[in-house]
Amino acid sequence: MENQAELFGRIAAALEKLAPATPHAVDWQGAPAFVWAGDSARPVECIEAPALDLLRGIDRQKQVVTANVARLAKGAASHDMLLWGARGMGKSALLRASVADAQAAGGKLALVQVATDSIPSLPGLFAQLAGIERNFLVFIDDLGFAEGDDATPRHLRSWLDGGVEARPANVRLAVTSNRRAILARQASEQDDPINPRDAVDDNLALADRFGLSLGFHNANQEDYLEILRGYAAEYGLDLDEGEALEWSKRRGARSGRIAWHFITELAGRVGKQL
Template identity: 55%
Template sequence: MASEGQRDVLERIADALERLAPPVTDVVDLATGDAFFCDGHGTKAIAPFRPIDIDLLTGIDPQKARLLDNTSRHASGHAAHDALLWGSRGMGKSALAKSAVRSLQAQGQDIALIEAPSDQLEKLPALFDMLAAVRRQFILFIDDIGFAEGSSEPRLLRSMLEGGANQRPANIRLYVTSNRRHIVSRQMSEQDDPINPRDAVDDQLALSDRFGLRLGFHAASQDAYLAIITKYAEKHGLSFDREDALLWAKQRGSRSGRVAWQYIVELAGRAGIILA
């Protein structure tokens, strides 16, 4: 029989182990939630899932129509493409991917969004196995993807998209955003690496070719920028001065949907209004 001193030691050890043990997390029901985030260590629900109203996304009507149509096909269980959304920063690539899913959910379609970080691609096969067992359709969203020179990740993702042992299941389509059309590093050049540099470039060009739907997003013209601000302002009951809006963009060195929204936040702040 343990002495009182020994029992005290054992109790302290047990307390220490309990503090070190990871907390017990609730099991995520992938069959019912609207959106989830998978960080490579676990999956958690995104609640509430409230991306921007798709009708507010202005100046990208062709891209919006094509991605909505593709997402609707997938939600219905029909043939659909993996999609690469590429182009200028702040022009609505990420917002559109999320809003398209939310728009269909609002119409009663059984589809969910799973967001995964771009630096955890090697863990996607395990996620595929988990999602394949769920009887619903998923959009796997990977934002702002880019690869370092010499990275093996282009080949890994290419294998998932087509023909590899880790090919994604039929109930999953990948929506990926990138600032560059061919997902090639800005620093990559054939002169930088004397050992088969062309192979690295070809890997990444071959990856972009695996996306059946490729949508380009370009910097906003002055008229498009002002149209975006107008729609946001009407939505939130704000008025604005055209020259002030243009000065805002000039000071930031770009015109985009993101810069337009930042201007709306500024207007709301000036007016003492809280944006929902």
Template identity: 55%
Template sequence: MTGWSPDMAKAEDRDSGTVALHRIADALERLSPVPAPSADLSSGPAFHWTGKAMQSIENFAPLPLDMLSGIDDQKARLLENSRRLANGFAAHDVMLWGARGMGKSALVKSVVRVLQQDGADLAMVEAGADMLESLPELFAILGKTGPEQKGRPFILFIDDIGFEEDSAAPRLLRSMLEGGAAQRPANVRLYVTSNRRHIVPRQMAEQDDPVNPRDVLDDKLALSDRFGLRMGFHVASQEDYLAMIARYADAYGLSFESEDALLWAQQRGSRSGRTAWQYVVELAGRAGKSLA
């Protein structure tokens, strides 16, 4: 009968350690599954960037462009700039700023869709405002898609962008838009929406800054200055608000009373495109109709 030896103990320890390592590896794999492969960017109307992979947006169906009312000038300017990008011509990065619910994000999506319906090989990529650090990687991906790797035209859309005080993100974004080593490629233009005209928050204390208040102000305005096309969206007048509702109601075969529509807005403290649409949803519900 063979007796115990130190070498046998060492072998047992090695085997136990190997088993333990395999168990740890299996547990980590279950906690961190292999990410899904990115969507094919050579076709498809719209995508969502997760920070690590691209996901195709199913059922991309924005409102028809002609249903957005009260923003005719903005529609014409954004459509023209986007058409230039789709055709491979020089085009601006765009900032859409102003009142909430006035159709900033809806306009971007509707413009993309109408150009696609006209035959343009243009796509939209949506990214969250918290994904800025991954944008250099995203730009590298978007710059190498399409025929002969020249790049399919893309609108990179960031909705409701904003930054906390002392955030480093504005300088990162400025660098990517202009003047940095990792600029966005020629086939990609950045469209952002913001409730603030200058994106970065400003404080009254800037007026009393002992260093140089003009330097502080210039630094904060530098980001919005990087956008060649800046368009403001303002609170709707009563006339524009009712015109929005009339446009929607006519499209869906609904009727309404102006007094009731104005009361709806008064109760919500807002006259905007979003409020108008919510009222139309209410009208359809009352009439037992669907807006699908």
């Protein structure tokens, strides 16, 4: 009997190891940012973002976004935001920098990043955040729907526009996308050819739910150089503007991201860290 009890004990211990771990309760007051993984959140101890002064060529967008985030941080009326447009022009960087700036000013605000594949779990996240004495900006980066996914856009419209599972009063959504009509990942042109306008209207109906919808456009040459000048001055680097323009030509684009890649190259040449 003693050997049998020992055997049962070993079996119970093995089963306990195989069982999924119980998610730990999240301290939603304990970090400036979090990453939501569908059923739990991981705290992020520092928001990686450039200084707002270094985000150039997007002055109007910067003014509007920082003001809206500051209102949210104070608990005042604020908008859900859709930032759409050209790649590499600072959409997600501006959101992160605005939250960091509001936190530095004493605002009770945290950033919660949600991967696109975790969007169906947003009601569970909202349920947790609703009871916290803090304001939250829930951030979905580079949103695009899988072809044939009709459910996710419908849910997002409901969460934004007062459905029974709408986001709570202390939460606002911020979404980045390459296009204002947040289209399927593959090809919007494969929508029903009988009435393609219905598909476009349906996507725009989601975009229209956001109180703020801001477009970001490719940088012209002067904006691109101005971005580079700001970075070069910040990090004490010598800037050859002709070489910088040649760099952008080889990349086939002018954007804040391309400018940063060139600054990284300059810093690496002289042995500097960024």
